[in-house]
Amino acid sequence: xxxxxxxxxxxxxxxxxxxxxxxxxxxxxxxxxxxxxxxxxxxxxxxxxxxxxxxxxxxxxxxxxxxxxxxxxxxxxxxxxxxxxxxxxxxxxxxxxxxxxxxxxxxxxxxxxxxxxxxxxxxxxxxxxxxxxxxxxxxxxxxxxxxxxxxxxxxxxxxxxxxxxxxxxxxxxxxxxxxxxxxxxxxxxxxxxxxxxxxxxxxxxxxxxxxxxxxxxxxxxxxxxxxxxxxxxxxxxxxxxxxxxxxxxxxxxxxxxxxxxxxxxxxxxxxxxxxxxxxxxxxxxxxxxxxxxxxxxxxxxxxxxxxxxxxxxxxxxxxxxxxxxxxxxx
Amino acid sequence: xxxxxxxxxxxxxxxxxxxxxxxxxxxxxxxxxxxxxxxxxxxxxxxxxxxxxxxxxxxxxxxxxxxxxxxxxxxxxxxxxxxxxxxxxxxxxxxxxxxxxxxxxxxxxxxxxxxxxxxxxxxxxxxxxxxxxxxxxxxxxxxxxxxxxxxxxxxxxxxxxxxxxxxxxxxxxxxxxxxxxxxxxxxxxxxxxxxxxxxxxxxxxxxxxxxxxxxxxxxxxxxxxxxxxxxxxxxxxxxxxxxxxxxxxxxxxxxxxxxxxxxxxxxxxxxxxxxxxxxxxxxxxxxxxxxxxxxxxxxxxxxxxxxxxxxxxxxxxxxxxxxxxxxxxx
Numbered sequence: 268x269x270x271x272x273x274x275x276x277x278x279x280x281x282x283x284x285x286x287x288x289x290x291x292x293x294x295x296x297x298x299x300x301x302x303x304x305x306x307x308x309x310x311x312x313x314x315x316x317x318x319x320x321x322x323x324x325x326x327x328x329x330x331x332x333x334x335x336x337x338x339x340x341x342x343x344x345x346x347x348x349x350x351x352x353x354x355x356x357x358x359x360x361x362x363x364x365x366x367x368x369x370x371x372x373x374x375x376x377x378x379x380x381x382x383x384x385x386x387x388x389x390x391x392x393x394x395x396x397x398x399x400x401x402x403x404x405x406x407x408x409x410x411x412x413x414x415x416x417x418x419x420x421x422x423x424x425x426x427x428x429x430x431x432x433x434x435x436x437x438x439x440x441x442x443x444x445x446x447x448x449x450x451x452x453x454x455x456x457x458x459x460x461x462x463x464x465x466x467x468x469x470x471x472x473x474x475x476x477x478x479x480x481x482x483x484x485x486x487x488x489x490x491x492x493x494x495x496x497x498x499x500x501x502x503x504x505x506x507x508x509x510x511x512x513x514x515x516x517x518x519x520x521x522x523x524x525x526x527x528x529x530x531x532x533x534x535x536x537x538x539x540x541x542x543x544x545x546x547x548x549x550x551x552x553x554x555x556x557x558x559x560x561x562x563x564x565x566x567x568x569x570x571x572x573x574x575x576x577x578x579x580x581x582x583x584x585x586x587x588x589x590x591x592x593x594x595x596x597x
Numbered sequence: 598x599x600x601x602x603x604x605x606x607x608x609x610x611x612x613x614x615x616x617x618x619x620x621x622x623x624x625x626x627x628x629x630x631x632x633x634x635x636x637x638x639x640x641x642x643x644x645x646x647x648x649x650x651x652x653x654x655x656x657x658x659x660x661x662x663x664x665x666x667x668x669x670x671x672x673x674x675x676x677x678x679x680x681x682x683x684x685x686x687x688x689x690x691x692x693x694x695x696x697x698x699x700x701x702x703x704x705x706x707x708x709x710x711x712x713x714x715x716x717x718x719x720x721x722x723x724x725x726x727x728x729x730x731x732x733x734x735x736x737x738x739x740x741x742x743x744x745x746x747x748x749x750x751x752x753x754x755x756x757x758x759x760x761x762x763x764x765x766x767x768x769x770x771x772x773x774x775x776x777x778x779x780x781x782x783x784x785x786x787x788x789x790x791x792x793x794x795x796x797x798x799x800x801x802x803x804x805x806x807x808x809x810x811x812x813x814x815x816x817x818x819x820x821x822x823x824x825x826x827x828x829x830x831x832x833x834x835x836x837x838x839x840x841x842x843x844x845x846x847x848x849x850x851x852x853x854x855x856x857x858x859x860x861x862x863x864x865x866x867x868x869x870x871x872x873x874x875x876x877x878x879x880x881x882x883x884x885x886x887x888x889x890x891x892x893x894x895x896x897x898x899x900x901x902x903x904x905x906x907x908x909x910x911x912x913x914x915x916x917x918x919x920x921x922x923x924x925x926x927x
Contacts, residue, residue: 279887281644285637286880292633299629303622307615314611550616557609 297368351376369394427475476534627698699724757805806864
């Protein structure tokens with residue numbers, strides 16, 4: 268196997284560049300999807316505004332990637348007070364042709380409740396590339412105006428915001444000096460995170476997800492360099508190893524540190540599941556919820572076949588493979 | 598909840614129609630993806646032709662939806678003799694603008710081996726709607742020229758073909774008479790399937806997957822009717838309940854029968870995983886395989902960080918979120 272690898276070094280670069288081209292197509296496809304779906308999302312918003320608890324019911328049916336983080340106390344406020352949920356590709360809204368389709372925001376709207384004052388909680392996610400090799404969704408902590416004694420995150424969200432603001436104020440020195448000493452605030456946060464009980468933190472800690480701190484400028488620079496290298500390789504030029512430009516290997520430890528300080532490390536997975544699964548398929552999830560309810564209702568003149576539950580009622584979608592329009596998600 | 602349902606009967610139809618429009622967009626997006634990716638797949642085919650065992654290594658990394666069906670004996674022939682794998686959207690190849698993007702074929706190419714004579718095994722999948730409410734991928738059994746005493750499916754594949762041919766020859770009478778009696782061949786097949794050991798059948802039974810027997814004509818008719826109804830509803834006309842046109846409820850039992858006679862019921866899930874996951878992401882899977890191998894190789898002048906394995910070697914993709922170009926698949 269070692270021989271095989273030594274015999275085919277050039278293919279890694281070619282494969283890598285081709286993979287980038289495949290990713291470029293995936294990004295363009297998100298753009299196309301946005302353009303074609305715009306009128307449908309508008310229609311849907313009008314329709315669901317007339318259906319009470321539409322989004323609460325959809326969220327109740329959410330796939331495990333979201334559901335596993337919803338604690339019982341979270342469920343109380345989410346399922347009883349969520350009045351609307353929106354995913355917006357804000358960069359595309361600004362510039363349909365050139366905006367990055369991978370950036371999006373999630374907007375939760377709530378009715379008055381005993382936990383917090385906010386009627387709207389919004390969180391933005393940006394696709395960024397960092398100098399140390401990171402590529403993915405980053406965000407910033409969003410605080411919530413908790414009512415007295417009702418902070419479901421037990422102070423974690425506020426701490427996350429404080430630590431983030433601190434890092435923004437002094438990032439460069441910290442990284443260059445290979446900071447191993449945490450600040451006081453960071454120590455407090457790290458300690459509090461490690462003290463979290465076995466049940467896990469509140470779903471509302473999702474609003475504290477950061478990922479990595481990467482500015483738009485740094486990201487644009489990194490992407491431009493990558494594209495330049497790719498162009499040169501495709502023109503047959505020899506290009507020096509990307510790794511030589513990357514930060515010292517030891518900086519990779521910073522990522523572990525970052526995770527230690529992130530109050531909700533899987534925030535990007537939850538965000539993407541909301542944006543790419545829950546949001547596009549909301550009607551299917553709502554229908555699922557309705558079907559479950561119908562099972563509990565007795566129809567006098569309708570003999571229900573338990574195994575064919577998906578076909579009970581009026582104008583029901585056909586029983587099989589309703590979610591397989593472009594691929595089974597069984 | 599029952600009140601809520603009775604108050605909003607009209608929304609089911611509107612939601613259902615809107616969902617159909619969303620699905621129409623998904624289908625157009627598959628078409629777009631095909632058009633944009635064509636040159637990339639051509640480039641990739643040229644490149645991987647130079648890399649020995651590319652597809653065998655990719656298949657070894659396959660997600661669980663495929664991998665769980667590969668038995669040890671299957672692994673022998675698959676990983677040692679698979680020389681090429683291709684997914685073709687044959688309807689789009691015929692007619693890029695109007696062909697159904699959901700139809701595809703999977704083509705496995707093999708080097709000479711001790712199990713079968715075939716060097717190419719191909720299986721087609723069509724997206725069909727049936728009168729009894731089925732919607733999904735259907736196929737037909739593909740037989741394999743097994744060498745003496747080497748039938749990995751132990752006769753199941755041949756039986757599946759025989760039963761299928763029998764059903765094609767006499768389908769209408771069977772369905773109309775609400776056939777409850779199985780033919781001799783069907784009884785033999787059903788018995789053989791139920792005798793399958795705990796380990797499950799060979800992966801090669803995948804080639805026997807049928808799903809449902811639905812002709813192209815029936816499907817076109819059903820889809821045309823659905824579209825007509827949808828148009829009327831959107832024009833504000835009252836349209837009679839779809840269920841009234843559907844076959845008697847009792848025919849739903851036929852589906853259980855079909856499953857009893859299908860030697861590989863999850864065939865559509867495997868097919869879709871190959872077409873929508875393995876095929877587009879083959880380079881990522883190959884890279885994964887290479888990274889695993891590198892961990893086993895000693896580099897004298899390269900200190901390997903076990904936890905950052907994804908960054909070892911030359912021109913490696915950045916360590917994090919390599920598969921998140923359009924959504925994390927963690």
